[in-house]
Amino acid sequence: MSMASVKTNVEIDVLAKQLWALGDPVRLQILRILPTEPTCDNACNVSTIAERIGLSQPATSHHLRILRQAGIITNEKKCRDMIYWIDLEAAALVRTQLGEVLS
Template identity: 35%
Template sequence: MTGTRGRPRKQAAQGTDAFAALADPTRRVLLERLAEADLTVTELGQGLELSQPALSAHLRVLREAGLVTAAAEGRSRRYALNPQAFTALRVWLEELDRFWRTRLDALGDYLDGGS
């Protein structure tokens, strides 16, 4: 699951790191909206002060990271969350959490023994 230096490994089909995609607040808003329902580009953009090209660019990053999928619906696209991508992120974060808990427990044991 992890690549070099403990970073999550990019899957071959995904050109963008999911964490880099999540770093942008606008993309997080889009993901929050998609957590409620599958939406079209027009529905996703409602209330956001974004141009259509900017919105499309954000959605492209989310697609390339594998966080969302897009399905053609007439002349539009309907976007949906990709649950598998979020499962992979959660697993990676749990691995990292276990790593640090083990390290901190060992440090605590060392400090307790040194008193």
């Protein structure tokens, strides 16, 4: 197996994990409300997200963890809370890689 095919397999595995994370209606709802930058003005913590999508905080935390582990979102302690936002570079890479697979 060549190094190029190993790299491709790793990229495909990562993309598959990201697509699985994105393939859930609740997680897509979460992505719709998350900001794209970590500012206090539009900060989204677990409580805010849970309230807006109508889920419990533990269920919301579970979905956020999946999105974070897939590299789609990021988080940071800021504004007295742990806040979450979409990682635009990661999202763009998912789009690009999916386009390559489908072309």
